[in-house]
Amino acid sequence: xxxxxxxxxxxxxxxxxxxxxxxxxxxxxxxxxxxxxxxxxxxxxxxxxxxxxxxxxxxxxxxxxxxxxxxxxxxxxxxxxxxxxxxxxxxxxxxxxxxxxxxxxxxxxxxxxxxxxxxxxxxxxxxxxxxxxxxxxxxxxxxxxxxxxxxxxxxxxxxxxxxxxxxxxxxxxxxxxxxxxxxxxxxxxxxxxxxxxxxxxxxxx
Amino acid sequence: xxxxxxxxxxxxxxxxxxxxxxxxxxxxxxxxxxxxxxxxxxxxxxxxxxxxxxxxxxxxxxxxxxxxxxxxxxxxxxxxxxxxxxxxxxxxxxxxxxxxxxxxxxxxxxxxxxxxxxxxxxxxxxxxxxxxxxxxxxxxxxxxxxxxxxxxxxxxxxxxxxxxxxxxxxxxxxxxxxxxxxxxxxxxxxxxxxxxxxxxxxxxx
DNA sequence: TAGATTGTTAATCGATTAACAATC
DNA sequence: TAGATTGTTAATCGATTAACAATC
Numbered sequence: 353x354x355x356x357x358x359x360x361x362x363x364x365x366x367x368x369x370x371x372x373x374x375x376x377x378x379x380x381x382x383x384x385x386x387x388x389x390x391x392x393x394x395x396x397x398x399x400x401x402x403x404x405x406x407x408x409x410x411x412x413x414x415x416x417x418x419x420x421x422x423x424x425x426x427x428x429x430x431x432x433x434x435x436x437x438x439x440x441x442x443x444x445x446x447x448x449x450x451x452x453x454x455x456x457x458x459x460x461x462x463x464x465x466x467x468x469x470x471x472x473x474x475x476x477x478x479x480x481x482x483x484x485x486x487x488x489x490x491x492x493x494x495x496x497x498x499x500x501x502x503x504x505x506x507x508x509x510x511x512x513x514x515x516x517x518x519x520x521x522x523x524x525x526x527x528x529x530x531x532x533x534x535x536x537x538x539x540x541x542x543x544x545x546x547x548x549x550x551x552x553x554x555x556x557x
Numbered sequence: 558x559x560x561x562x563x564x565x566x567x568x569x570x571x572x573x574x575x576x577x578x579x580x581x582x583x584x585x586x587x588x589x590x591x592x593x594x595x596x597x598x599x600x601x602x603x604x605x606x607x608x609x610x611x612x613x614x615x616x617x618x619x620x621x622x623x624x625x626x627x628x629x630x631x632x633x634x635x636x637x638x639x640x641x642x643x644x645x646x647x648x649x650x651x652x653x654x655x656x657x658x659x660x661x662x663x664x665x666x667x668x669x670x671x672x673x674x675x676x677x678x679x680x681x682x683x684x685x686x687x688x689x690x691x692x693x694x695x696x697x698x699x700x701x702x703x704x705x706x707x708x709x710x711x712x713x714x715x716x717x718x719x720x721x722x723x724x725x726x727x728x729x730x731x732x733x734x735x736x737x738x739x740x741x742x743x744x745x746x747x748x749x750x751x752x753x754x755x756x757x758x759x760x761x762x
Numbered sequence: 763t764a765g766a767t768t769g770t771t772a773a774t775c776g777a778t779t780a781a782c783a784a785t786c
Numbered sequence: 787t788a789g790a791t792t793g794t795t796a797a798t799c800g801a802t803t804a805a806c807a808a809t810c
Contacts, residue, residue: 357776357777359776359777360777394778394779396778396779396780397777397778397779400777400778400779410785410786411784411785411786412785412786413786
C-alpha cells in the first residue's frame with residue numbers, strides 16, 4: 353500500500369469518525385452522497401478517496417457502514433495505538449487531557465509534564481503529571497510517539513527540545529510560536545488566533 | 558486587491574506573527590531566507606506570497622520588518638477587528654478565553670455562553686458568561702463575526718443552530734463532530750484527535 | 763564589479779472535478 | 787429494463803518549484 357498524502361489521510365480519518373457516528377445510530381448502509389452531506393465534502397472526492405483502498409461499495413446500494421469503517425481503519429491505523437505525551441497541564445493542557453475525541457482505543461495520552469511543583473503527582477483524567485526533567489526517561493519507557501506542546505510560548509522551544517532529546521518524531525504545537533527542530537521531526541502547528549483570523553479573512557467578500 | 562486563497566492567507570498570518578516576534582527582538586531587517594528558516598517554509602514560496610501585495614523588499618537587503626508587517630496587515634486585516642463569541646465555557650472554552658495569541662488588537666472575544674447555571678454571570682479573563690438563550694440578542698448587539706463551538710458534542714448542532722439564527726457567518730468547531738449549516742456559513746473544524754492521528758499516519762514510513 | 767537577494771515567468775507537480783463505463 | 791450508485795479515466799484547475807532576470 354502506497355503512502356497517502358496528508359490531505360487524504362485527514363479526510364479518511366473524518367470518514368472513520370463519521371462512520372462511527374452512523375453506526376451508533378444503527379445506520380448500517382451509507383452512500384457517498386450521504387457522507388458528502390454530513391461532511392460537507394463532494395461525493396466524488398469521497399469515492400475517489402475510498403477507492404485508494406479496495407472495492408468495497410456496491411453500485412445502487414452504497415457501503416456497509418461497518419465494513420467501510422473497518423477497511424479504512426485497517427489500512428490507516430493497522431493495529432497501532434498512538435501514544436501521546438503532553439507538555440503543560442494548564443488550561444489548554446487540561447482541556448486536551450479531557451478531550452472527548454473519537455477512537456479512544458487508538459489514541460492514548462500516557463503522561464503529562466509540567467514545571468509547577470503544585471501540579472506534580474496529581475492526575476487529570478487518569479493521567480499523571482510529572483516534572484519536566486523526567487520527560488526523557490518516561491517518554492522512552494512508555495514508547496510515546498507524539499508530543500503535544502501546551503506550555504506558555506516562552507517555554508515552547510524548551511519543550512520542543514525535550515521532545516527531540518527524548519526521541520519523539522512528531523510534535524503538535526498549540527503555542528502561538530514557531531519551533532525549530534531537526535528535519536526528521538514532523539511538526540503540526542495549531543495556532544487558534546491564526547485560525548480565527550484566517551476564517552475571518554476568508555469570509556470577507 | 559483580488560481575494561487570496563485560504564492557504565496563502567494562513568501563511569501570511571504566520572508571517573505577520575513571525576514579524577511581530579522579530580520586532581520584539583529588535584531585528585529590523587529580515588530576508589525571505591531567514592523567514593524560511595523560522596517558519597519551516599521555502600523562501601521562494603514566501604517571496605511569492607509576499608509578491609501578492611506590493612514591491613517592498615530590496616534585493617541584497619531583504620525586508621524592513623516593520624514595513625513588511627504593516628503591508629501584510631493592511632491588505633489582510635485593514636482596520637477590522639474580529640469579534641468572537643464562545644459557546645461552552647468548560648475546560649476547552651476557558652483555555653480559549655485565556656489563549657495568549659498574538660495580535661490582541663485584531664481579535665476580540667466579546668461574550669461567552671454556557672448552559673450551566675453556576676457559570677452564568679461569572680467572568681473569565683474579563684469576558685462575561687451568559688445563558689445560551691440570550692445568544693441571539695447579545696450576538697447581534699455586539700456585532701460578533703465568528704462563533705466558536707467548545708460544547709460537548711451532544712450539543713454541537715444546537716450551538717451551531719444558535720449561531721446561524723444569530724446571523725453569524727463563520728464558525729470554528731472544536732467539537733469532534735460535523736455540523737450542518739447553510740452554505741453561506743463558513744465552517745472550520747478543529748478535531749484534536751484527527752490531528753494527532755493524521756500526524757501519526759504521516760510519520761509512518 | 764561581484765554577489766546576494768528580490769520578484770516574476772515558465773514548468774512541474776498534485777489535487778479536484780468532469781465524464782462515463784460498470785454494475786447491481 | 788430503468789435508475790441509482792460505484793469506481794475509474796481524462797480534463798481541469800491550482801499550488802509549488804525551478805529558472806532567471808532585475809537590482810541594490
